[in-house]
Amino acid sequence: MHQMNDLRRIDLNLLVILDALLSEQHVTRAAERLHLSQPAVSHALGRLRDLLGDRLLVRAGAGLVPTPRALELVAPLAEALAQVRALFASERFDPASTQRTFRLAMSDYGAAIVLPGLIRTLRRDAPGIALQISHASREGMLEGLVNGDIDLAAGVFPELPHDLRSTPLFEEHFACLVDRHSLPVEGVLDVPGYLARPHVLLEMRGSGTPEIERALTAIGERRHIAVSLPHWSVAPQFISGTDLILTVASRALHGIDAQQLSVLAPPFHIPSFDFVLAWHQRRGGDPALNWLKAQIEQAIVRA
Template sequence: MRNMHVMNSLRRIDLNLLVILDALLSEQHVTRAAERLHLSQPAVSHALARLREVLGDPLLVRQGGGLVPTARALELAAPLAEALAQVQSLLAPNLFDPASAKRTFRLAMSDYGAAILLPGLVRTLRRAAPGIDLLIIHASREGMLDGVLNGEIDLAAGVFPDLPAELRSTPLFEEHYACLVDRNSLPEDGVLDLPTYLARPHVLLEMRGSGTPEIERALTAIRERRHVAISLPHWSVAPQLIEGTDLILTVSSRGLLTIDQQKLLVVPPPFHIPSFEFVLAWHKRRGGDTALQWLNEQVRGIKFYPD
């Protein structure tokens, strides 16, 4: 009933206003929304005033240098995104031309995912679809999936063992874990054994509590625990913390392929951690969006680092 009430509210508004509202909810900034839509700032401001009048709600209120959506605006976001996607697929089911298209896609991924996916994807887009822009969003696994569910994210790339029924996915590659250590902290044979692994402190990459549950589950399976000395929300500085210390970093192996191994060493974990699939996920309601289908194909066509 609640979603029906929301959809009835949306039906009372001109389609152009709905497009502007979608951009405003995404950008939360009048100027950026205007640039995204190739409209003037006064035109977007006027549209926002009209939307506020029709819906009887401020929708976006000023906070700091931007706009913050009201509860009513947040309620509208998901059905609005779904309605616009359906309209787009209805009006142009097979007319997507990458060479002339003008569109912004919102992709969610971690630092690791960005390092693996973006270089190849950006080169493809600049060559085949220069009018396609990307907005990259960094979030936890839960945040990525929530964003896809509510329409704020078009595609999410990551490790999602339990996808909601509303989402679809395609595997990109299979990945396994490796450990990064200071070369001088291991014996000459370069072997990291289990007692050493458990005795030494660890660096954990996690965002908003998402962590790396695969590693902890693998340790639990052998009735062991590790001591996490440093938790980080991003990848970039993590390898620098290993050099000259006794710390151990256990992460996805592809993230370590470009590490300078003069001082650092990449070695296998001394216990079994199951490999996992890195996938691309989207909402099933976007199945008719040919532009999104095209982008999906470009991501799947990237030549990923070998195992």
């Protein structure tokens, strides 16, 4: 009976508010995300503190910092909410009438490939579905899936935690981008010529492109990095007219200025890789998310 009385004190909306607070770590932003007033969210936080016997979030500067107890709640809370949503989800999902926001993580490379076709499909068939796109390192994307901060991640994930699932979207290989006028007369890029050039490295928060470094290590070589940046889209603009070289996934180089730039195969073997869509296994019963995954796969096929 005592356990039943405890359950009667719990409003499911409190768990939704706690999830938003732990994600945003800011009362005002959580209120905006939930379309609630700031006082309502503050009141809910007070009730949660009483129910759980912990401060949960403590003030630090302009925001809030989760307590150790709150951090322990992040993953089980996300899993519980996902199961509740699946419980009440209609087996016959209707994209035309659904009002949902999905959080997707991908690089600008992934966004250029996935989003154009996907967004056209959503505007046509599911105008009530909104997307929040974030950009993070590989490690950051996987962490976001595990703790429930994101719904889907598109990227290159050679290893996944045991509770994540994935499906390949396409196989990709590496290509090199150089200024056309900086090539030898014969237009060939060999290993010495590759290594002699200063390189552009794509990385975010210390996460570079390990596939390239492993391939160079395999032949006993290293490259000199002249420029490091977290996105590839600006790189062609400063490779033109220089001796720089960029080694990147080949689809990133579609539509470059062929008058000024050349796309060449690397002069040594770099294994191809799968670009995949990943999600947490707890979301497997969500028909709306499964529909969205299918639309992403179709968008890749049409691209």
